[in-house]
Amino acid sequence: MKPALSARSVLGSFLALLLVAPLVMPPFYVTLLNYIGLYALVALGLVLLTGVGGLTSFGQAAFVGLGAYTTAVLTTATELPAWLAWAGGSPWLALFVGLAFTATVAFVLGSLTLRLSGHYLPLGTIAWGISLYFLFGTLETLGGHTGLTGIPPIAIFGYELTDGSQIFYLIWAFLLLAVFTTQNLLDSREGRAIRALKGGMVMAEAMGVDTARARMVIFVIAALHACASGWLYAHMQRFVNPTPFGLHIGIEYLFMAVVGGAGQVWGALLGAGVITIAKQWLQDILPRIFGQSGNFEVIFFGLMMIIILQRAREGLWPLFARFVPVKATQRTLDAAAEPLPRKPLPARGDVILEAKDVTRKFGGLVANNAMSLTVKAGEILALIGPNGAGKSTMFNQISGVDTPTSGEVLFLGRPVAGRGSRAIARMGMSRTFQHVKLLPTMSVLENVAIGAHMRGDKGVFPAAWRMDRAEEARLLNEAARQIERVGLAEHMFDAAGSLALGQQRILEIARALAADPCLLLLDEPAAGLRFKEKQALAELLRKLRGEGMGILLVEHDMDFVMGLVDRVVVMEFGQKIAEGLPEEVQQNPAVLEAYLGGVE
Ligand code: ADP
Numbered sequence: 001m002k003p004a005l006s007a008r009s010v011l012g013s014f015l016a017l018l019l020v021a022p023l024v025m026p027p028f029y030v031t032l033l034n035y036i037g038l039y040a041l042v043a044l045g046l047v048l049l050t051g052v053g054g055l056t057s058f059g060q061a062a063f064v065g066l067g068a069y070t071t072a073v074l075t076t077a078t079e080l081p082a083w084l085a086w087a088g089g090s091p092w093l094a095l096f097v098g099l100a101f102t103a104t105v106a107f108v109l110g111s112l113t114l115r116l117s118g119h120y121l122p123l124g125t126i127a128w129g130i131s132l133y134f135l136f137g138t139l140e141t142l143g144g145h146t147g148l149t150g151i152p153p154i155a156i157f158g159y160e161l162t163d164g165s166q167i168f169y170l171i172w173a174f175l176l177l178a179v180f181t182t183q184n185l186l187d188s189r190e191g192r193a194i195r196a197l198k199g200g201m202v203m204a205e206a207m208g209v210d211t212a213r214a215r216m217v218i219f220v221i222a223a224l225h226a227c228a229s230g231w232l233y234a235h236m237q238r239f240v241n242p243t244p245f246g247l248h249i250g251i252e253y254l255f256m257a258v259v260g261g262a263g264q265v266w267g268a269l270l271g272a273g274v275i276t277i278a279k280q281w282l283q284d285i286l287p288r289i290f291g292q293s294g295n296f297e298v299i300f301f302g303l304m305m306i307i308i309l310q311r312a313r314e315g316l317w318p319l320f321a322r323f324v325p326v327k328a329t330q331r332t333l334d335a336a337a338e339p340l341p342r343k344p345l346p347a348r349g350d351v352i353l354e355a356k357d358v359t360r361k362f363g364g365l366v367a368n369n370a371m372s373l374t375v376k377a378g379e380i381l382a383l384i385g386p387n388g389a390g391k392s393t394m395f396n397q398i399s400g401v402d403t404p405t406s407g408e409v410l411f412l413g414r415p416v417a418g419r420g421s422r423a424i425a426r427m428g429m430s431r432t433f434q435h436v437k438l439l440p441t442m443s444v445l446e447n448v449a450i451g452a453h454m455r456g457d458k459g460v461f462p463a464a465w466r467m468d469r470a471e472e473a474r475l476l477n478e479a480a481r482q483i484e485r486v487g488l489a490e491h492m493f494d495a496a497g498s499l500a501l502g503q504q505r506i507l508e509i510a511r512a513l514a515a516d517p518c519l520l521l522l523d524e525p526a527a528g529l530r531f532k533e534k535q536a537l538a539e540l541l542r543k544l545r546g547e548g549m550g551i552l553l554v555e556h557d558m559d560f561v562m563g564l565v566d567r568v569v570v571m572e573f574g575q576k577i578a579e580g581l582p583e584e585v586q587q588n589p590a591v592l593e594a595y596l597g598g599v600e
């Protein structure tokens, strides 16, 4: 294996090559590079949308078309409506209008389609991809299928980019800027929210992340990348017609993102490069092999897609990265960052959580029957009972994930029903999950930082331009502090998925703590922990209680609960069968019967 190169030197050599490319290469190859740049810009949007966010779109070509046609109309029209006259004739103003227009269209389409689940979203993107394509071909003002000609070149400070080798620099500047901002975005508070979309929505909402907003954000960003590519394309070609904005090209963009490595920012460039060059080459060579003309490359690409999906799910980027090993930049924590402000905890002994007569029926099954309990600040209450007793159901009523059939749950005096997990998290209730929910490829630090999401407010734009670094340092510091507190410091930078199950449970507690709660809800925190780990967990919970935190823990491990908690509520068949001090409850005949006669 070759020694790892520094990221900086690899990037530096790449930029140097780009800089001289148009000077030394024949025009044909410069044009090819231009196309690669344009395609990569669209594919980059898809890396964010599909690769990272898990939302598949076949319709990106239509957004490219919006960008291209907007600028084509604005820069060639002899007469514009009065309200648009200011934007006529200038490509740069047209870019601005195009981006605004695309953002609006994307927002409307996103509002209509992003809520669709499963296959409906991709189908939705196909539907509007086709609609926009036919709209381009039908509208009289857009020149129908012949399109629009006479588009002027882009001028920079009066210098016109008429030649392929001139617009080359603009295309690649756009692409590199987009890579830079996307990379920054992904490495931020907002970026963690985006990265949680694929497989972590429930968890993210419980940590106060607005996942619907995050989906819309990446959808609009991807559309804007496509629009910018269309703008550049229109001024490079100097004419537009509907052909390059059809559904089949939309599929090709998706293909590029997937082949390159849909989760990788640089994968977009690799995918666009490989596909563009391969296509060019195959178009030349295949008809010669088969001795007749035809679109053989389409068939070839279909086969290649299948092979890649079978053999290299992560695309080609990981392969490429093996040949050009780049040292990963180790994250550094800024210990000097100011700590985040904390909410004052309620006074010790105050009732913070109160469930009153909570009943939950699933059809004929009564999973919770007139359950009441209270948790005070500075107290640990255990809700125990054999499997199937209704503990998790109760937990869901308390955390607002589910609504009682009758009765109510009050947190800090306010009902939780119908509020949604995000609002409840904001009120100061934080939870862990019985079945661990974390993002396995992200580091422990980043996973825990999601817990602190609500304690920051820097959005997409500051993140893209690194204007969020002070806040980011504070959020990461807070995460690091909680990781140290729960004893996972040595795993701070490890992938969360590489931890043992017990450690993953502890990670979830750190994440919950990073939200600065006054009530912690833990669903079977000791499950899967070894004896030593259980002891450490009990120690941690005692410490938190000492600080005035209210803790409700759901367990069926009696031994773990007994030496630790202040009070116990025992459930069986959906009902409360006992309540009191651990020692009392332990002697209760009904409880002994439930545990000895029960499954566990
Ligand atoms: P525990 O967490 O104590 O093991 P649960 O609260 O998960 O128990 O389950 C209590 C009972 O309610 C079980 O009989 C379970 O099958 C039933 N139950 C839980 N959730 C649902 C649901 N969403 N739909 C129907 N039945 C459910």
Ligand code: MG
Residues within 6 Å of the ligand: 391, 392, 393, 434
């Ligand atoms: Mg359960």
